[in-house]
Amino acid sequence: MTPKHTLVSLANELGVSRQTVSNAINSPHRVKPETLERVRAAISEAGYRPSAAGRQLRTRRSMDLAMRLYPSTDGINGSILDRFLHSLTESAQLEGYRLTLFTADDDADEISEYEQLLDTADLDGFVLTNTHHADARTDWLLEREVPFVAFGRPWSARSDPFDAAHAWVDIDGGAGTAAATEMFLARGHRKVGFLGWPEGSGAGDDRRSGWRRAMAAGAAGTDFAALTVSVEDSVRNGVRGAEALVAQGATAIVCASDSLALGAAAAWRQLMPDAGEPAVVGFDDTPVAAAVGLSSVSQPIEAAAQHTVSLLTHQLTGYGQTEPEQHLLLKSELVHRRSDPFITRGEPVS
Amino acid sequence: MTPKHTLVSLANELGVSRQTVSNAINSPHRVKPETLERVRAAISEAGYRPSAAGRQLRTRRSMDLAMRLYPSTDGINGSILDRFLHSLTESAQLEGYRLTLFTADDDADEISEYEQLLDTADLDGFVLTNTHHADARTDWLLEREVPFVAFGRPWSARSDPFDAAHAWVDIDGGAGTAAATEMFLARGHRKVGFLGWPEGSGAGDDRRSGWRRAMAAGAAGTDFAALTVSVEDSVRNGVRGAEALVAQGATAIVCASDSLALGAAAAWRQLMPDAGEPAVVGFDDTPVAAAVGLSSVSQPIEAAAQHTVSLLTHQLTGYGQTEPEQHLLLKSELVHRRSDPFITRGEPVS
DNA sequence: CTATCTTATTTGAACGATCAAATTTGAGAA
DNA sequence: TTCTCAAATTTGATCGTTCAAATAAGATAG
Secondary structure: OOOOOOHHHHHHHHOOOHHHHHHHHHOHHHOOHHHHHHHHHHHHHHOOOOOHHHHHHHHOOOOEEEEEOOOOOOHHHHHHHHHHHHHHHHHHHHOOOEEEEEOOOOHHHHHHHHHHHHHHHOOOEEEEOOOEOOOHHHHHHHHOOOOEEEEOOOOOOOOOHHHOOOEEEEEEHHHHHHHHHHHHHHOOOOOEEEEEOOOOEHHHHHHHHHHHHHHHHHOOOOOOOOOEEEOOOOHHHHHHHHHHHHHOOOOEEEEOOHHHHHHHHHHHHHHOOOOOOOOEEEEOOOHHHHHHOOEEEEOOHHHHHHHHHHHHHHHHOOOOOOOOOOEEEEEOEEEOOOOOOOOOOOOOOO | OOOOOOHHHHHHHHOOOHHHHHHHHHOHHHOOHHHHHHHHHHHHHHOOOOOHHHHHHHHOOOOEEEEEOOOOOOHHHHHHHHHHHHHHHHHHHHOOOEEEEEOOOOHHHHHHHHHHHHHHHOOOEEEEOOOEOOOHHHHHHHHOOOOEEEEOOOOOOOOOHHHOOOEEEEEEHHHHHHHHHHHHHHOOOOOEEEEEOOOOEHHHHHHHHHHHHHHHHHOOOOOOOOOEEEOOOOHHHHHHHHHHHHHOOOOEEEEOOHHHHHHHHHHHHHHOOOOOOOOEEEEOOOHHHHHHOOEEEEOOHHHHHHHHHHHHHHHHOOOOOOOOOOEEEEEOEEEOOOOOOOOOOOOOOO
16 A cells, blocks of 8 residues: 655655755756755655645645536537547646536626636636627636636627737638638539528627628629528528528528538438539538538637647746747638538548 | 635634634534524625635545546547536536546556546546446556446446446446337338447447347347447448448348448438338437437436436535435437438427 | 855745634533 | 533644745855
């Protein structure tokens, strides 16, 4: 049975003081090289690890980050958050931080959860997701000078997100939908519809704006209102939305999610059995999209998570000299596939 | 600006001792009713919350649970873990516990992560997922008497899982696949195939055994080997597996996952365009299955997560008199749908 | 050899809570 | 009044660490 070691017990065994052992761990340069080596050897020999509680009590730092876990609405798009979460956990772990989850009913509840976590557990920082217009959370955190990074731009109509007071990482979804739209235009389509979510969600509006931009540039005189449908995210709504768009004369559809696109492709197939591959592009490049051969916009989620962590650790300790980019907009990419639902040629067409 | 409160500062303001305040929080029965009320008023007035670090240092309990987060392999089945995770976080939170995530490369790595978390952070307990044959993790934890609950039975050929030394919660997948198989047999099918995963994963073997059991009972003389195909989980493999089964004469297919079923349904449609609805049943009842109208076996994940937490909290504090069921096998349920891929009548057919 | 730094190490004092034991208070009985 | 006993409250010690200041040990210069 391994006995429990503490700074004091180790120091006694070594015949040095506790502070020397502490320094060997936290400020090695203050310890004479040979002493350092001796202490280090003893530490690994004993398998000693400093207690988080003792440390936290004195330093007021917990090495703990927290993030709200949203209920998985749709299993398809949920996988995006899954990837983010895993990558975030992994990156944090590499930097010596732990990731704690919590749930909340709404933003106000989330804020009161912040309050609690800060009071009791001395949380070091937060990761925000699902940012949206007039997001009260960022103000609250900024005011209290709590370290945090948002995954998602600040969606304010007024000001440039790159002037924001807080750090954020996001993925340029608009560029992806624009690319998809341009691809269709280049192939001769004139009426490219957009099937997205109701106004208000930052990411959703961004994706719509990419389509709008591309249409304005490449298809002058487009009736934007007629070629846009907004529905809650689900496969079923994808079917309905696509039907509406086709009724408006759309010959291709760019979607805000793979869920919608899956439904749209199905509707397409239903309405026009002989029209060949559905001219539909999804968003997120989920495994389902790959499986059914649906073109989709893929997002560098892992890179986003990594940058989120590095921004956070930089705020917490001026780690290294170089300051990471405070406002990072990563590129998304159109993955083009032959769209044969259920034929499962999942590989991108090069 | 709210000043930081501590037990001592509050006690001084009230003219009582710190221990009285502490007792008001932890052992109210020891405090005279009127004092109690006065202290409680002051606590909520000041918004005082005890520091986790101070508490943890003294009590050696962190009120923290931990779970390994596996990388999301397949976006479809990942949603199951998503639901579990959310429900687990929520239940833990209700009981005053926090949930911490960590990642690991393999089981050995997971164990060394346990070790680290226990040493440094005084973790109170663990939740294990993805249990399998000869799982080294349970032994390790049992030996050290670390509180934990497994989501997944102990898969030992030798002993009865209900005699296991540790607490677990699981869902009876075999009953689900058996029900699906019986449904097909009742409809006149004789050769019902099983499309599952390679031997070794507990849950996968369990699902196969349910099918086997039902076939043995309802279709005497079945050539089990011919009607079983084992592949890694993916939609593509579902296609291939189904083709192999159909070649063996299968007229219906029970699958170990919705991913496989999705592929199987596609293959079916491809091979027999005029055969009507594919006789295919999936597993997990993911949103995708609902969306494409695929029958599937649904699992009471939320109930499983809740029971997991209550088992864990019971181990940690003999909370309440009644001891929760140490080995709980929850029922799964066959959700029957008209299988029209992409037609999105997602509602169960009653 | 002593005075003056610099470097290395040690000591005292927190951080905020709870446990265990000691003390005070109050009521009821002798 | 005095004693006993239970209830209510307080005090001292401790959990394991780091900060800040004090000391000890060497080295360099005068």
